[in-house]
Amino acid sequence: MELLEAIRQRRAVRDYLPDAVDDITLDALLHAAVQAPSAVDSQPWRFVVVRRRAMLDRIAREAKAWRLRLEQSAELRVHLENPGFHVFYNAPALVVIAAVQESPWMVEDCSLAAQNLMLAACDKGLGSCWIGLAQDYLRSHAGRELLGIPEQWVPVAPIILGWPRAHVEGHGRREPQVRWIDEPR
Ligand SMILES: Cc1cc2nc3c(=O)[nH]c(=O)nc-3n(C[C@H](O)[C@H](O)[C@H](O)COP(=O)(O)O)c2cc1C
Numbered sequence: 157m158e159l160l161e162a163i164r165q166r167r168a169v170r171d172y173l174p175d176a177v178d179d180i181t182l183d184a185l186l187h188a189a190v191q192a193p194s195a196v197d198s199q200p201w202r203f204v205v206v207r208r209r210a211m212l213d214r215i216a217r218e219a220k221a222w223r224l225r226l227e228q229s230a231e232l233r234v235h236l237e238n239p240g241f242h243v244f245y246n247a248p249a250l251v252v253i254a255a256v257q258e259s260p261w262m263v264e265d266c267s268l269a270a271q272n273l274m275l276a277a278c279d280k281g282l283g284s285c286w287i288g289l290a291q292d293y294l295r296s297h298a299g300r301e302l303l304g305i306p307e308q309w310v311p312v313a314p315i316i317l318g319w320p321r322a323h324v325e326g327h328g329r330r331e332p333q334v335r336w337i338d339e340p341r
Pocket of ligand 1: 166167168169170285286287288289290326327
């Protein structure tokens with residue numbers, strides 16, 4: 157797939173087939189992720205990959221309960237209180253991108269890796285979605301312990317992956333709003 161086509165086609169996918177994401181595909185995505193630029197070439201990203209179904213469901217349950225305790229938005233609370241709402245949408249894989257240590261650019265660096273991963277997923281016909289709702293839990297002591305995330309790693313981007321059940325139509329974007337500063341013509 158052309159890069160610009162992948163950029164246009166990538167959409168948050170929230171409905172997945174149960175089929176596993178194989179090692180070779182995941183390996184290709186992780187190698188795409190690490191091609192991202194990073195401040196002073198620090199390459200601070202580390203990855204936790206979860207494919208064990210029972211573990212995905214447990215993280216989803218605990219992250220949801222954790223978030224519900226903090227959530228201020230009434231709209232989001234309605235979702236979180238719904239017993240049928242799975243924060244990972246039953247996706248068969250989760251990749252948590254974490255920074256190896258606190259740095260002023262860790263969010264930028266790991267977000268760029270996450271975007272590479274999501275675009276590479278799109279190229280392979282996989283769906284993906286960044287799950288911000290799980291971030292607080294993954295950074296908590298309980299979340300770190302459950303996933304075996306080392307003390308010095310800071311989880312930044314939890315990305316779910318899987319084969320989409322259906323094509324997701326994009327809702328389009330507003331036109332770029334730009335203040336141009338050019339040479340006079
Ligand atoms: C930082 C971040 C956090 C997000 N958190 C969630 C989330 O917790 N749950 C969810 O369903 N989608 C989440 N999304 C996906 C966005 O809702 C989605 O990207 C946005 O609505 C635009 O839609 P598109 O990706 O299909 O173009 C998140 C996206 C980003 C970048």
